Amino acid sequence: MISVLRALDPLYNPGVHWAELVIAVIKVVVAFGVLLVSVMLMIWFERKVISDMQARVGPNRAGPFGILQTMADGVKLFFKEDLLPERADRFVFKLAPYLSLVPAFVSFAIVPIGGVVTVAHHTFELQVADPPIGILLLLAMSSISVYGVMLAGWSSGSKYPLLGSVRASAQMISYEAALGMTVIMVVLLGGTLSTRGIVDSQAHTFFASWNLIRTGIVPFLLFMIAITAEMNRPPFDLVEAEQELVGGFHTEYSSIRFAMFFLAEFMNTITMSAVIVTLFLGGPDGPRFHFVTWLWPVLWFLGKTLIFLFAYVWLRAALPRLRYDQLMDLGWKVLIPLSLGWVLVVAAVLVGRWWGVAVILALVAAAGLLMRAVRVGSTRRAQMEEVVG
Amino acid sequence: MSVPGGWYLALAAILFSVGAVGLLVRRNVLVMFMCIELMLNAANLTLVTFSRMLDDIGGQALVFFVLVVAAAEVVVGLGLVVAIFRRRENATADDLHILKG
Amino acid sequence: MLASATAVDSAVFVFGAMIILGGAFGVVLSRNPVHAALMLVATLFGVAVLFIEQQANFLAAVQVIVYAGAIVVLFLFVIMFLGVDRLENLAEEPLPAQRPLAAAMAVLGLAGLVALGVEGRWSVGAHQVVGAARGQSGGDVEALGRAVFTTYLFPFEATAALLVIAVVGAVVLARRPSGRMPGPSEAGGEPAGAQPSPLPVGEGEDSSSGGPGELEVEEVAR
Numbered sequence: 001m002i003s004v005l006r007a008l009d010p011l012y013n014p015g016v017h018w019a020e021l022v023i024a025v026i027k028v029v030v031a032f033g034v035l036l037v038s039v040m041l042m043i044w045f046e047r048k049v050i051s052d053m054q055a056r057v058g059p060n061r062a063g064p065f066g067i068l069q070t071m072a073d074g075v076k077l078f079f080k081e082d083l084l085p086e087r088a089d090r091f092v093f094k095l096a097p098y099l100s101l102v103p104a105f106v107s108f109a110i111v112p113i114g115g116v117v118t119v120a121h122h123t124f125e126l127q128v129a130d131p132p133i134g135i136l137l138l139l140a141m142s143s144i145s146v147y148g149v150m151l152a153g154w155s156s157g158s159k160y161p162l163l164g165s166v167r168a169s170a171q172m173i174s175y176e177a178a179l180g181m182t183v184i185m186v187v188l189l190g191g192t193l194s195t196r197g198i199v200d201s202q203a204h205t206f207f208a209s210w211n212l213i214r215t216g217i218v219p220f221l222l223f224m225i226a227i228t229a230e231m232n233r234p235p236f237d238l239v240e241a242e243q244e245l246v247g248g249f250h251t252e253y254s255s256i257r258f259a260m261f262f263l264a265e266f267m268n269t270i271t272m273s274a275v276i277v278t279l280f281l282g283g284p285d286g287p288r289f290h291f292v293t294w295l296w297p298v299l300w301f302l303g304k305t306l307i308f309l310f311a312y313v314w315l316r317a318a319l320p321r322l323r324y325d326q327l328m329d330l331g332w333k334v335l336i337p338l339s340l341g342w343v344l345v346v347a348a349v350l351v352g353r354w355w356g357v358a359v360i361l362a363l364v365a366a367a368g369l370l371m372r373a374v375r376v377g378s379t380r381r382a383q384m385e386e387v388v389g
Numbered sequence: 390m391s392v393p394g395g396w397y398l399a400l401a402a403i404l405f406s407v408g409a410v411g412l413l414v415r416r417n418v419l420v421m422f423m424c425i426e427l428m429l430n431a432a433n434l435t436l437v438t439f440s441r442m443l444d445d446i447g448g449q450a451l452v453f454f455v456l457v458v459a460a461a462e463v464v465v466g467l468g469l470v471v472a473i474f475r476r477r478e479n480a481t482a483d484d485l486h487i488l489k490g
Numbered sequence: 491m492l493a494s495a496t497a498v499d500s501a502v503f504v505f506g507a508m509i510i511l512g513g514a515f516g517v518v519l520s521r522n523p524v525h526a527a528l529m530l531v532a533t534l535f536g537v538a539v540l541f542i543e544q545q546a547n548f549l550a551a552v553q554v555i556v557y558a559g560a561i562v563v564l565f566l567f568v569i570m571f572l573g574v575d576r577l578e579n580l581a582e583e584p585l586p587a588q589r590p591l592a593a594a595m596a597v598l599g600l601a602g603l604v605a606l607g608v609e610g611r612w613s614v615g616a617h618q619v620v621g622a623a624r625g626q627s628g629g630d631v632e633a634l635g636r637a638v639f640t641t642y643l644f645p646f647e648a649t650a651a652l653l654v655i656a657v658v659g660a661v662v663l664a665r666r667p668s669g670r671m672p673g674p675s676e677a678g679g680e681p682a683g684a685q686p687s688p689l690p691v692g693e694g695e696d697s698s699s700g701g702p703g704e705l706e707v708e709e710v711a712r
Contacts, residue, residue, distance in 0.1 A: 092524070132629050136551035143559020147531070150563070154524060154570055162570060169567050173560065193631060392503040395607065397540065400507050402603035404514055404533075406596045411518035413592035417578060419569060421518050423530045426561065430537050433553075441544045446703050447631065450637040456556050457649040461656035463561050467568050468663035474572045475666075483584065 017376065019122050028109075031128045035108055039266045040070045046266075046313045053317045074259060082255040087157030096155060097253070097260035100148025103141040104267035110137050111274040114284050114298040126284075126298065127195060134194040135183055137277060142179065142230055146172045148264065149232070149239060153249035164248035167324065168232060168239040174331040175229040181339035182223040185346045186279045187216050197284035210282040215346060220280045222339050229331070231268045233312060235319040238327060275306035277301060341367075383385045397438040405431035416481040418470050422463065429459050502543050509536030519578045527565045536557050548631045 051058030153165020240248025408427030440448025516529025
């Protein structure tokens with residue numbers, strides 16, 4: 001068997017049992033398939049829920065409850081003409097959709113979906129990969145996902161897409177800092193970067209030992225806001241603001257490439273909901289019963305993820321879009337200072353309770369002084385401007 | 390058994406040379422900057438390779454600091470580029486003779 | 491070639507080396523700055539792959555986050571912001587001697603480096619100064635963290651100061667001189683410019699000018 005494999009594949013490493021390779025391949029294929037199917041359902045879900053909230057019916061023709069609507073749209077897009085703008089940078093224009101699609105999938109690979117399963121004497125985790133740098137991979141991928149939007153806008157060779165992509169890059173980088181800070185808190189508490197380790201560290205008691213409670217609710221909210229901005233979902237969808245930028249970065253895209261951007265957006269929504277569940281809600285943690293033991297964690301995971309998917313749709317239906325300066329103010333003046341301060345508090349509390357109290361007091365005092373300084377500065381400035389005219 | 394360190398060092402040397410040629414040949418300030426990044430990366434690769442060869446984490450720590458310094462350098466450098474471009478339409482490295490007093 | 495390494499390791503090395511060198515030549519040869527930046531990203535990824543191959547997992551991740559995610563995005567941002575994404579004419583060369591001279595110097599430098607690598611006997615054998623890179627219980631992340639926060643604590647703090655200085659420098663360089671007369675920043679651009687902001691900080695953080703500088707620091711600080 002091994003000699004055959006070696007003849008077939010010079011890369012084959014004799015230290016690994018072939019079954020593990022097969023399992024790895026199956027995991028990748030299954031995860032990809034599940035993600036694609038869930039994107040299909042997610043688009044339908046979003047349209048249905050939004051139309052319910054707006055007292056409309058929504059898609060109801062294709063399939064029962066219109067569940068095949070996405071499929072129909074996909075087929076339609078697939079057969080449309082694939083336009084390539086005259087002034088586009090051809091190579092980059094074709095590359096950009098893939099660049100936004102790949103990170104969305106790769107970040108899903110580190111999410112633990114369930115517990116440990118044993119099939120035919122081979123024990124494996126329900127998770128595509130558990131690299132030692134785990135959560136850093138998520139940060140890396142979210143910083144890579146800027147490229148898709150940015151290059152799409154630039155390569156279109158047209159004004160509005162370029163504006164959209166410049167907005168996108170500034171927005172995504174601004175919020176990445178806050179994102180990193182909140183992840184730091186989770187890593188501090190878990191003492192590990194691996195996502196499996198983070199999930200395990202939350203699994204002592206139901207709910208009370210989740211990072212949601214252990215870090216105090218604030219980091220969770222910060223993370224949620226930052227990740228929404230990172231995905232360019234409403235209310236942070238300035239990148240594709242219809243009223244201002246026509247269609248934003250994908251104005252010039254059509255057919256299958258356009259579909260890929262949408263696929264990436266919804267895939268990101270699902271992946272990031274799963275990541276939130278992993279980081280703050282204990283992942284697949286929850287009460288389990290004695291029959292079909294492997295199934296319960298998966299169900300818990302799915303349930304929690306579904307809550308966040310619904311929350312995103314809700315946010316989209318309920319909140320108006322932010323203005324650009326509001327967006328930047330929120331990112332730089334609220335999220336980053338708050339998350340920085342909270343990191344200090346979490347670290348101090350980990351060292352000792354009194355340290356925690358001391359750091360909180362110091363932070364409050366520092367914030368007060370800073371506000372006072374800003375106020376004094378602004379009044380002085382106003383006086384100066386009066387004098388100068 | 391991993392690839393011997395000598396191969397990595399040779400690769401880093403070539404990368405460094407390519408970056409150096411780019412820096413000497415190109416005139417666009419931004420591209421020159423990118424070539425500096427290439428050279429820094431070659432140095433990083435060397436450091437990590439030595440860190441593995443000597444089994445000493447110090448090399449990796451140094452790479453960490455190189456990353457920080459590179460970031461700071463790019464921030465200030467791009468700030469300069471933006472400031473120059475605000476005064477001149479098309480800035481190549483040759484145009485910097487305006488800095489003469 | 492590479493007889494003592496396993497097939498997988500050599501394949502990864504060759505693959506990474508091809509990406510790195512392809513990207514490097516791309517940076518030097520492409521006529522469009524945006525393409526050059528993309529090629530730079532390819533090189534950075536190749537270097538990250540070789541970091542992982544040498545068990546420097548943490549550095550590989552940081553390499554992607556800081557370099558690919560922040561520095562090159564900053565490059566692209568500046569390119570798009572200034573609108574300098576035109577094709578350059580590389581055939582035109584004001585100084586005729588420059589290219590041959592550069593090539594000669596590069597060959598000389600490469601020869602020097604290779605000679606140093608071949609002759610130098612000082613670079614082999616395990617003699618640790620700071621701590622082992624391999625065989626740690628917590629992997630390279632823990633070893634690196636220990637080194638940075640103990641042996642290299644002072645340089646670490648110094649880099650923090652460096653970053654703050656860099657931010658201030660970038661803001662000073664990039665911000666438009668806030669004059670008495672309504673400059674171009676107020677005339678066109680963002681809706682915030684219309685009403686005068688009461689806070690002095692507001693202008694420095696005007697997404698286009700102050701932004702990039704601060705982005706970097708936050709990126710690296712974590």
